[in-house]
Amino acid sequence: MEYEVVIGLEIHLELQTQSKLFCSCSTSFGKEPNTNCCPVCLGLPGSLPVFNRKAIELAVTAALALNSSVQLNSRFDRKNYHYPDLPKAYQVSQYEKPIALGGCLELEIDDQVKKVNLERVHLEEEAGKLIHSGDSIIGSDYSKVDYNRAGIPLLEIVTKPDLCSGHEARLFLEELRMLLLYSGASDCKMEEGSLRCDANISLRPMGSKQLGTKAEVKNMNSFKAVEMALNYEAERQRQILISGGSVIQQTCHWDEEEKVTVPLRSKEGSSDYRYFPEPDLLPLLLEEKEVNIIKSVLPESPMDRRLRFQKEYGLAKSEASLFTSNRPLGEYFEIVALKYKDYSNLARWIQGDYLYQLREAGKSESALEPDKLVELLNLLDNGDINRPVAKELLAEMVRSGESPSRLVNEKGLKQISGHDMLLPLVEKVINENPDAVNNYLGGKEKALKFLIGQVMALSGGRADPGEVKKMLISKIAE
């Protein structure tokens, strides 16, 4: 029997605030352990939480970016469970009335637009960080806890089971990450744990409407790990089903070393969390006006930008994608494009030589003043310099920030062009290389290349190779 894979994702995202969700402790990463803690985020008796306005705004921003319907009246609940990373023995989260419902994200998969629907978006507090003394969660003797992270605003995004492979899950996460980066809600740094993803995965007979028994996969620490873990788990379940067995509902950890999923514990029912309304926090009431203000300043989405770059500048899809995924480079392109109208030529230079030279020099995307790039391209277009010289100049400009016309004058790089200037060089080369001329006349194209090279060398690289080629051909034919 043929099976299809059904995947839903739960994404956790730390919002980009300065202070925590319910107290004014700093959220900055990498501080000495337990130094960003106060009575509120340590859960000391008698302390009371107060909402961080910015966290709410960023949650709304992210929800709007995800086309999720922002709820003007939402509520916080206590999710009760015992785990040492949770100082209060409950997590303040949203259960019954989340801040946003529904939503979707469109992404391109193999040239097809796929719409992935969302279940909900809700706000909660981050837990502390556990450091296991042994090599793994199961083998450790004891654990150490750092509560610096506890209480950082965390957004949970839950998708519908709309994804059908590890590859799709990865593409979805990449698009989601870019969208949320663009929105400014989070820095989405997976390596610092500010973006994390768990997955629910099950198989069902192709065409069936009913969902199969699922496994929850955790501990996937990169997009690549998500893809590998889900492909592995799908195959594991397929083997069980093919051999007539049945999948049991469980939570697995992705073992990055062994590249396998390892069952962790049987999943407790959600009623065991004994959710109830958080008595210390009043309901979160938003005004439509506030939500509309946030909506009005929402930045363009990556998908919109990709389409606009293709439409407005006539760029190829790959170029538009590059200028979207490398946002500062795209912004640089747009600034230069205000003054230089051959957009496809500009795109080629920026994604080619310019980007290369930036990397070589270790500089940021906007390192070169836009006017200087315009000046360089104009010099080239007007025939004042040739292409190899332009490339060389660009490297120098990125390094030193020098203006191209000054460099041209200083180094005497102006192009040698026109019949009168080139003719003496062409004639000299023909006279000094009779063998090559004969070889060319005998049909050897390579010989012509050699002759062009000789003329270029004589010109100090300042001639236009195209023009040299034409002159050589006509001169030899005389």
Added chain:
Amino acid sequence: MAIDFRKDVEHVAKLARLELTKTEKETMAGQLSDILDTARRIQELDTEGIEPTSHVIDFPATMREDEVGASLPLNRVLQNAPKRDNDFFRVPRIAKSGNDGQ
């Protein structure tokens, strides 16, 4: 009401990591039964069309600006820690039991 709540008490005690004696369990089962009886009587009221009340105060939550303030000094943070390992809280291994939420 003849419903025996001892199983429920045991379940909740386990979730709360509490160890109860047999007598305590019996006492609490009786108390739980009384509490739920009262709840049952309240449930007889007609609440059709009335929004469930989660909070009795009727105004929006207050907000603070996103500004960093002082945290506690480390010795105060760790003052109540049953065990510590340098600047960390030290806790028993969690192994396979328990729950890591989210």
